[in-house]
Amino acid sequence: MSQIQALMENEEVTNFLTENVEMLNEAEAAVGQFPTVLKQFVIEHPQEFIAESLDETFKNIRVFSEVATSQFITEVTSMYGTSAVQEQQTTDTAMDDYV
Numbered sequence: 001m002s003q004i005q006a007l008m009e010n011e012e013v014t015n016f017l018t019e020n021v022e023m024l025n026e027a028e029a030a031v032g033q034f035p036t037v038l039k040q041f042v043i044e045h046p047q048e049f050i051a052e053s054l055d056e057t058f059k060n061i062r063v064f065s066e067v068a069t070s071q072f073i074t075e076v077t078s079m080y081g082t083s084a085v086q087e088q089q090t091t092d093t094a095m096d097d098y099v
Helices: 002-009 011-019 021-044 054-096
Strands: none
Touching: 002 011, 011 021, 021 054
8 A cells, every 4th residue: 555655646646647637537437337338238149148057157247247357458558558658758759859
């Protein structure tokens, strides 16, 4: 916990959070909506999950959900991470002209 607190007290991190609040809110909204999207997919595609037993059906849904969640988090992190890095590089390059 002390490491997280130290990170949050870092001026660079604080500036990053302040400058990217809109992007972070978008990412938070996407993550918040994901369980609904996942549930809707399962409901709309029962043939993909229904098996001979209830346990097997549950396992199919669970495995799909685990893999889909992992993939989703990877994509969100990559998309917003790349966007933040590009934004930071643009800012750095512009400042380099004056420094």
